[in-house]
Amino acid sequence: xxxxxxxxxxxxxxxxxxxxxxxxxxxxxxxxxxxxxxxxxxxxxxxxxxxxxxxxxxxxxxxxxxxxxxxxxxxxxxxxxxxxxxxxxxxxxxxxxxxxxxxxxxxxxxxxxxxxxxxxxxxxxxxxxxxxxxxxxxxxxxxxxxxxxxxxxxxxxxxxxxxxxxxxxxxxxxxxxxxxxxxxxxxxxxxxxxxxxxxxxxxxxxxxxxxxxxxxxxxxxxxxxxxxxxxxxxxxxxxxxxxxxxxxxxxxxxxxxxxxxxxxxxxxxxxxxxxxxxxx
Amino acid sequence: xxxxxxxxxxxxxxxxxxxxxxxxxxxxxxxxxxxxxxxxxxxxxxxxxxxxxxxxxxxxxxxxxxxxxxxxxxxxxxxxxxxxxxxxxxxxxxxxxxxxxxxxxxxxxxxxxxxxxxxxxxxxxxxxxxxxxxxxxxxxxxxxxxxxxxxxxxxxxxxxxxxxxxxxxxxxxxxxxxxxxxxxxxxxxxxxxxxxxxxxxxxxxxxxxxxxxxxxxxxxxxxxxxxxxxxxxxxxxxxxxxxxxxxxxxxxxxxxxxxxxxxxxxxxxxxxxxxxxxxx
Numbered sequence: 076x077x078x079x080x081x082x083x084x085x086x087x088x089x090x091x092x093x094x095x096x097x098x099x100x101x102x103x104x105x106x107x108x109x110x111x112x113x114x115x116x117x118x119x120x121x122x123x124x125x126x127x128x129x130x131x132x133x134x135x136x137x138x139x140x141x142x143x144x145x146x147x148x149x150x151x152x153x154x155x156x157x158x159x160x161x162x163x164x165x166x167x168x169x170x171x172x173x174x175x176x177x178x179x180x181x182x183x184x185x186x187x188x189x190x191x192x193x194x195x196x197x198x199x200x201x202x203x204x205x206x207x208x209x210x211x212x213x214x215x216x217x218x219x220x221x222x223x224x225x226x227x228x229x230x231x232x233x234x235x236x237x238x239x240x241x242x243x244x245x246x247x248x249x250x251x252x253x254x255x256x257x258x259x260x261x262x263x264x265x266x267x268x269x270x271x272x273x274x275x276x277x278x279x280x281x282x283x284x285x286x287x288x289x290x291x292x293x294x295x296x297x298x299x300x301x302x303x304x305x306x307x308x309x310x311x312x313x314x315x316x317x318x319x320x321x322x323x324x325x326x327x328x329x330x331x332x333x334x335x336x337x338x339x340x341x342x343x344x345x346x347x348x349x350x351x352x353x354x355x
Numbered sequence: 356x357x358x359x360x361x362x363x364x365x366x367x368x369x370x371x372x373x374x375x376x377x378x379x380x381x382x383x384x385x386x387x388x389x390x391x392x393x394x395x396x397x398x399x400x401x402x403x404x405x406x407x408x409x410x411x412x413x414x415x416x417x418x419x420x421x422x423x424x425x426x427x428x429x430x431x432x433x434x435x436x437x438x439x440x441x442x443x444x445x446x447x448x449x450x451x452x453x454x455x456x457x458x459x460x461x462x463x464x465x466x467x468x469x470x471x472x473x474x475x476x477x478x479x480x481x482x483x484x485x486x487x488x489x490x491x492x493x494x495x496x497x498x499x500x501x502x503x504x505x506x507x508x509x510x511x512x513x514x515x516x517x518x519x520x521x522x523x524x525x526x527x528x529x530x531x532x533x534x535x536x537x538x539x540x541x542x543x544x545x546x547x548x549x550x551x552x553x554x555x556x557x558x559x560x561x562x563x564x565x566x567x568x569x570x571x572x573x574x575x576x577x578x579x580x581x582x583x584x585x586x587x588x589x590x591x592x593x594x595x596x597x598x599x600x601x602x603x604x605x606x607x608x609x610x611x612x613x614x615x616x617x618x619x620x621x622x623x624x625x626x627x628x629x630x631x632x633x634x635x
Contacts, residue, residue: 113393113449115411118471124526127514130471131395131411133449134518155516169393169413191398191410234407236435238414246404 087314089242090287093321094303096258099251102188102237103144104301105172107257110212111137112170114148116159116194132159137216138168138230139209143253146190146230147197147205149216153224160228164193168230189236197227205229258302259327267332271297278340283309285346286339287318302326305336367594369522370567373601374583376538379531382468382517383424384581385452387537390492391417392450394428396439396474412439417496418448419489423533426470426510427477427485429496433504440508444473448510469516477507485509538581539607547612551577558620563589565626566619567598582606585616 096104114136120128134156138146146168150157160166172185197205205227210217219225235252238244260267271279279295287309294310295318304321322335376384394416400408414436418426426448430437440446452465477485485507490497499505515532518524540547551559559575567589574590575598584601602615 113395113413113451115393115395115413117411124514127471130445131397131447132471132516133393133395133413133447133469135449135451135467165410167411167413169415171393171415187415189413191407191412234404236412 087311087316089317089319090289091319092286093319094325095319095321096301096303097251097255098237098239098243098245098247099255100258101186101239102235102247102252103255104258104261105186105188105237106144106146106170106190107140108261109170109172111135112146112168114156115167115169116156117163117165119159119162132156133169136168137213139205139212141205141208141229143232144255145192145232147209148194148228148230149209149213149220149225150228151219151222151224152226157228160194164195166194166230167191186237186239188238190230190232191235192231192233194228194230197229202227260300260302260332263329263332264300267300267329268297271300271336278336279307280309281343281347282320282339283307283318285343286320289316289318300332305339367591367596369597369599370569371599372566373599374605375599375601376581376583377531377535378517378519378523378525378527379535380538381466381519382515382527383532383535384538384541385466385468385517386424386426386450386470387420388541389450389452391415392426392448394436395447395449396436397443397445399439399442412436413449416448417493419485419492421485421488421509423512424535425472425512427489428474428508428510429489429493429500429505430508431499431502431504432506437508440474444475446474446510447471466517466519468518470510470512471515472511472513474508474510477509482507540580540582540612543609543612544580547580547609548577551580551616558616559587560589561623561627562600562619563587563598565623566600569596569598580612585619 112135113133116132116134118124118127118130118132132155134154136148136150136156138148141147152158152161168190169187170190171187206220209227210220232249232252235247235249236244237247276295279297280292282305283289283292283295287307289309289311291312292309293312296308297305298308299306302325304319307318307320309316309318320339323338324335326332326335392415393413396412396414398404398407398410398412412435414434416428416430416436418428421427432438432441448470449467450470451467486500489507490500512529512532515527515529516524517527556575559577560572562585563569563572563575567587569589569591571592572589573592576588577585578588578597579586582605584599587598587600589596589598600619603618604615606612606615
């Protein structure tokens, strides 16, 4: 759904070439990449807080994931949120891409996912496997994983909302999220992006000329890279323009990203030199 | 309330000397220091999502504060959370201290606040003042503050939960939070802490000897500084020990912190040297 503020009318239409990750893949990648989020539960009513019984309550939790990427929690029976979800299992986990160090970066442009569902105690037969999954992700939890008031819980996801920034948002099919794979490039993306912007600004501008087809581009900043391609913010005389360029095939490591970018550039230079010859 | 996991029985009792911030002050400082949080609302029921109607829903929001430190929001009528709180005003805003760059730092040891209350549209007479407050804190919002689908809302706080880490948590009096002042040292604390740990490790150990009264201390790491004093993690032969030392009077800037720490150290060295003479 495109809404008024998602794509302001003064914004130039994006250029989208080639394959892009599905929202299910983007959501899965984000949820696997993060390790903590905000758990939203419903305040259990007690004599001390009758006036806030039923209010949504936010708290921080660390999480791991089961095979279908349902969040696994390790919480104390004395924690507010545990009392809440034991009284009413309805909950959501909100996960937000770590904010970049760039203070000019609008936090509302970063990706986030809300996973909604009911929280259930992990069944006895699955506790050992859950503990192993959880400690693999949160080694520090070994200090309290054995405390008698701590237990493992699962948020069984029944709906999920993905927001990737302006104009990129949807309710995602839970089955598609459950079977999607996380992007293998995600852990490397920050380094690749920084390197390209520092050392290859001219190459990025070249990509905006071809295949993106833009004329004058005063600056081109790589915004992100994923297994399927690159996303560039181009500055044109008409204003900023978003460009997405797909690779010829999905990539799985840094060397393959490098080869795929070089392949794009080679095509780009060939096309530009042909065009020059035709016009020259 | 001290619970089993807040203060495990194998943990040495903390040493607390002098004044410490109240939880109302700590909460107010944290909420003023941050600029975004997770908004928890109740999913409005619609034909498309009957099965998740009434579930708590988390989303990211930027916020400013009114004079009583009630959060002020600027949101679109088309955003999921706006539809939610217009149908049911009950909500909470969860604010979490920015995670330090130290990967060994347990996120559950960082401060966080949950502000619960009802969300109301800002009354027409207060919109201009609210806009000024909001844009002073979020200059980037000037691009959409005027869109016709955006409006200003206030979360009127009726209850708040503060968690400052292990063993430091409470429901805070709303009036005390509303009249508390943010700690003037908070914006400087990170720099002071890093400087002290890099260049003055010996001075920190000295403070653990006196006035904290610890014997052998193999390492002393400054954890935080605030207007009332310093907090140190001391390594002793018996295990890690938390030390809080109050200044003689509250401080309001970096020069005053420096003077207060030097004053503590002077007393410490006098006491230690006297002790040496008595025993020597």
